[in-house]
Amino acid sequence: MVWQWRGRDDGPQPEAQRWHQAMDAWDAEPAQRHRRRPLVVIGYPSDAGVRANHGRPGAAEGPSALRTACSNLPAPAAFALFDAGDVSAAKDDVLAWQRALAAAVAAVRVGGGIPLVFGGGHDQAFGHWLGVAQAASRGSVVGCINIDAHVDMRPLSQGHPHSGSPFLQVHGHSTLIGSPFRYLLLGMQPAHNTPALLQSAAAHGAHIVDADAFSPSQESALAVIIDRFLSSVDLVCLSIDLDVFLASSAPGVSAPSPMGILPDAMLRSVLRRIGGSGKVAGIELAECSPPLDIGGRTARLGAALLDCVIRALPVPS
């Protein structure tokens, strides 16, 4: 892998370290060697699913831009940072990309780590969930919290997955293995989802919360919804589709949201609530599309979101 981690150097003292200084290459058996819990970057440099969903390409360059944006973040004292490189598969074979990601995520989970998936089209969400589910102990309920403008439970296209279908795939696989489907969508935009898509998702068991819930008057109600959902799962994959945010905050996505949510204090409190639950098994940033971005602001937002969640993760004793 081409080592991309470089940035500002404020000296050797531990409290001055940044991600690029703390980052190590992930190897096969890290859990035994590291006292601190590993956070492991995995890149998903594919926009095959975006193209298959008739979206604007560019997310294949997302992982690289997110690494650059994270390089100067302060290194978390309580966790060890690793980069497992990018997964790869045949260019247009979305299912093969998802399977490759699932294998990489499962390896990180087996190694005691929390994967940080840098995307890439949102089709990655199925690979992320599948890897966590495969590595989870028997009978564990693995849910998904998706912060997204879109439901992403569209039917497959002639049997092929795409960036709009990952949570329908999670539903299908959950049914296959006899596990309950637990899916909470936060930030849905009514303007971007037809009633048919919303009804179909609800009929499959999705819990959908629209973007209006991200207002101060709704804060305690939203907290109740999140807590109730978290109590129904053993583990949760946190997915953040950057297109949930107001287009001026996140222009670098395939489908920008003119009335998307703000990355404000309310959002940060939601992220802390989820991160602090102790159930987060993996975190992903989806749909970062550098060719469509303005001055790297979408990638920087992704980095800031990740920093916020990681600060809330409980420190293992």
Ligand SMILES: [Mn+2]
């Ligand atoms: Mn999405």
